[in-house]
Amino acid sequence: MATRIALGIEYDGSRFLGWQTQPGGGTVQDALEIALSGVADAPVRVTCAGRTDRGVHARAQVVHFDTAAERPDAAWVRGVNAMLPEAMAVLWSQRVAQDFHARYSARSRAYRYVLVNRPVRPALAARYAGWHHAPLELDAMRKAASLLLGEHDFSAFRAAECQAKSPVRTLLAIGIERDGDRIEFRMRANAWLQHMVRNIVGTLVYVGKGRHPPQWAGELLDSRERALAAPTFGPEGLYLEAVEYEPRWNIPMPEVGRTALPAES
Numbered sequence: 001m002a003t004r005i006a007l008g009i010e011y012d013g014s015r016f017l018g019w020q021t022q023p024g025g026g027t028v029q030d031a032l033e034i035a036l037s038g039v040a041d042a043p044v045r046v047t048c049a050g051r052t053d054r055g056v057h058a059r060a061q062v063v064h065f066d067t068a069a070e071r072p073d074a075a076w077v078r079g080v081n082a083m084l085p086e087a088m089a090v091l092w093s094q095r096v097a098q099d100f101h102a103r104y105s106a107r108s109r110a111y112r113y114v115l116v117n118r119p120v121r122p123a124l125a126a127r128y129a130g131w132h133h134a135p136l137e138l139d140a141m142r143k144a145a146s147l148l149l150g151e152h153d154f155s156a157f158r159a160a161e162c163q164a165k166s167p168v169r170t171l172l173a174i175g176i177e178r179d180g181d182r183i184e185f186r187m188r189a190n191a192w193l194q195h196m197v198r199n200i201v202g203t204l205v206y207v208g209k210g211r212h213p214p215q216w217a218g219e220l221l222d223s224r225e226r227a228l229a230a231p232t233f234g235p236e237g238l239y240l241e242a243v244e245y246e247p248r249w250n251i252p253m254p255e256v257g258r259t260a261l262p263a264e265s
Contacts, residue, residue, distance in 0.1 A: 002066040004098050005076060007046075008091040008252060009061045013235065014127040015087035018054040028052070028088065032063070035083035039076065040069035049102045049243040050109050050192065055235030057128070060091070060254045062243045064102040092252055100249055108172055110188040110242040111197045113233070115205075118181040129182070130201070130237035136183065136208030138176055143214035144207040145174045148200065148221060155224035157200055158193035159232070167193060167224075176204070186241070195232050202230035 009032065017026040021033070029046060036044040049062040071079070076093035084090070114129040116122045121131050148171050155167040173188045185201055203220060206212050220229050245251040 002068050003070075004064055004066050004096050004100060006062060006064045006094050006096045006100065006102065006249075006251060007076060007080075009063060009088060010059050010091055011057065011061070011088040012127075013052060013055050013057040013238075015085065016054070018056075019048060019051040028058075028061075031085055031088060032080075035080045036065060036067075036076075038083050039071060039079045040067045042067070042069060047102050049106050050240060052238075052240055053195070053235050055127075056238045056240070058240040060242045061240055062102045062106070062245075062251065064096065064100060094251070096249060096251075102243075105245055105249060106191075106243050107246060108188050108190050108244040109192060109240065110186065110244070111192070112239045112241045113185040113187075113197060113201045114237040114239070115183045115185070115201070115233075116181055117178075117183050127236055130233050132205055132209070134209045136205060137210070138178055138183070138208070140210075140214050141176050141204040141208040144204055144217035145176060145200075147215070147218035149174060152221055153224055154193055154196055154221070156220045156226050156229050157196045157203070158226065159195035159199075160226065162194035164193050169193060169196070174200075188244075197238060198233040198235065199226075199229060201233045201237075205233070206230040 011028055016028045019028045021027055021029045032046055033044055044065050044067055046063040046065045052058055073093050077090045080090050116125055116129045116131045117136050119133050122129060151168060151170040153167050154169050158167055169192065170190045171187065172190065175186045177184050187197055203217055207214055207216060242254045244253055
């Protein structure tokens with residue numbers, strides 16, 4: 001009988017062509033399945049908590065897979081890591097019940113967007129942070145962010161090619177903090193639409209630089225028109241920080257994912 005195993009993984013999204021497998025390879029899923037198949041000595045297919053686009057990073061992606069191979073838990077961590085490219089690593093491995101599902105069992109997913117806010121573009125952080133040259137007003141962005149909290153139709157913040165059946169999502173928490181020339185946007189929702197985080201960041205930046213007042217964010221939400229919103233911010237600054245599950249699954253969760261990040265008004 002097959003055993004279901006959950007893994008926590010981290011990866012540098014700048015080294016991969018996104019999460020989802022492609023015929024030519026080069027994705028996170030491709031690399032992980034090759035390594036797992038090597039340890040299992042049989043084909044392995046994985047399911048993730050949330051697909052990430054090309055260039056998006058993950059500190060705590062969660063996946064599950066089924067295997068008939070009997071291996072010690074350490075083999076699914078150290079053994080797999082020995083076969084993975086250096087830009088990806090398995091953090092932990094855990095046997096789970098057959099009805100656990102990395103995607104459908106998740107209660108929420110937390111993301112962080114890192115933005116360098118200074119006149120000149122970053123060099124060292126070019127693959128790991130977004131950039132905006134004009135000064136940004138945090139209070140205005142926080143007021144705008146607070147209008148997005150709760151359950152809404154987020155059609156104005158979804159990609160045109162988004163395949164989600166419903167645009168309704170619940171934004172549970174959002175926070176914005178500055179440290180020197182670095183601004184971090186932290187968001188947690190029950191689920192996300194394609195490009196939703198990056199589109200929210202783009203809208204908040206428009207507010208922060210004074211192009212629109214904070215209430216514009218609420219007007220966009222009500223309009224449900226993507227064409228009216230700000231451009232999508234680049235993927236470089238986006239990190240999947242944590243995936244939350246019910247305690248009964250006993251899935252490890254980073255401390256950042258447990259922290260409420262309410263928007264300030």
